[in-house]
Amino acid sequence: MKNFTLICLAFVSIQLSIYAQVLPTDTPETIDTEIWNGFSWDSAFFTTITFNANCLPTVALFEQYDDSSNSYNNLRRDTQVYDTNSNPVTSLVEVWDVATSAWINEEQTITTITNNEIVSELTQIWDLSSSTWINASRDDYTHNSQSQVAVVTTLEWDTDNDMFVNVLRKTYTYFPNGLVDTILDEDYDTNTSGWVNSIRATYTYNGSDLVSELLSESWSGTEWAPLAINNFTYDSNDSITELLLSNWNATSMSYEASQRTSYTNNLLGQPTEILLEVNISGVWFNASRNFQTFPNCQTLSIEKDDKIEFEIFPNPFANTINLKVSEPIVFQLMEVFDLTGKTVFKTSANLRSLDLGHLEAGTYILVLQTATEKTTFKIVKQ
Incomplete structure (x- = not known):
């Protein structure tokens, strides 16, 4: 159950992150998450987001449903702080301690911004024994001449040597109109002290410049091999209605649908219901669904x-x-x-x-x- 809880929270957090990058007013105000038990829908989580005067999300409160008390209990709280230009500068993750009925620090991210461009993001974890923040990882950003993110290098803290060491590098390429073309993931090889290809994502767009296909490939050591493909469907108002994930089957040498996300949108194109289904042996089964409301x-x-x-x-x-x-x-x-x-x-x-x-x-x-x-x-x- 713990792993599923983390997956659900990650799903909601990713959604919030994506919404915030696209448009602040598209960040939900409430998210009611239910899980399919095989026969009916069960309450699982409830997320409440509060906003500042500029309609940017500042606090996300995650609550988990407790069957015994028939109520939602505190689980996690995310707090975001912005600078005067509405750039995120610090974020704090806290978890609820049932024993003390208090919030306990878990993780914080400190963002360094220069000229409205992200330079680095330092992530630290809270050490209960010393009551101090301990370095965990750092993302370093470089930008191209158009102020677009060009490279993001992830470094992890080496406690033995008290230093950050290379782990992952993402390199972005763009079309002339500014849309993302490819994202290349490379892993750091400590034996050769060099970067090695890992995953490559290639984007395809429709006539409205919306992502229609996202192709993922993995590096075999000599060439790129199919991994997965995401297909996006939109309505006449360019609001997403379906996201279909298909994984590559090396035996059949074809893509096989594995996960489907369906969106029901309001008149503004905001998703008020999101249904997640999984494909098992060619049959679609319910997995979870979110009911969302949005702030005015x-x-x-x-x-x-x-x-x-x-x-x-x-x-x-x-x-x-x-x-x-x-x-x-x-x-x-x-x-x-x-x-x-x-x-x-x-x-x-x-x-x-x-x-x-x-x-x-x-x-x-x-x-x-x-x-x-x-x-x-x-x-x-x-």
Whole structure:
């Protein structure tokens, strides 16, 4: 049960991480996780995320369901701190100690940022005997001329020699439009003091520049061999509806479906239900499912302005989107981005109606900036 618990927490944490990188408003506010017992769904975990004024996740509370008490009990708490530019600088993982009814430090990550670029991430674990933080690992980042991550080198702490030693290196390549092309994983060989190929991930995109296929290959020592393939399916609004994982079968020399994740989305393209299934001998079986709710970041982002009523309508929209504000606000910059980060609309005019009829159908990010505030919304073009 402990291993499954860690897997579930890792699944939720990965989801939060991915959401945060894409768009802060896509980080769920609550996640209700259930596990299939072979006959029915059982309650398993409940995750509650709180947000700051910029709608960035600050605390994630993981609770585990207890059958005996028919209630959720504390399990783990993740806390994230940001700098003034909304860059993550420190994160803390705590676990609940039932004996003392208190949170106990487990792990912390300290991020060093220069010119809004991550330079390194130092991970430390808490030593109960000495009540101090002990080095565990460090990720060092280098960037290309476009400020994209080029190489991430992972080093682990060698307690015998009191130093960090190379373990893993990830090298990123990009297409001219800025999308990731490949990610190469290399392991450090202490015998040769050099890097050895391990895993290679290759990305393929559809016409909307969304990932349609992710191919993973492993290094055999002389050539790249098939390992697994992920296929992504989207609806007409570019919201993901299915992720299919197929593993390579060396006996049949073909890919065999092993795991399927289905997404049910709301009108904003946010996944409100995520169903995970596993394939056993050609038959799909339920594994787990998440029910998710999302914060109203329109309210969160303006709380410090006496909760001014702010409305964007219609959303989804056909050609024009309107802004309604209860009090006078001057927007110094109004921008719309597609999901790749490309600017598709920009104006410094203080408008209350935006003509976006030139955009193709899909999901976009609207950013409104005043002299003191920057507010982000997801909008959908029909």
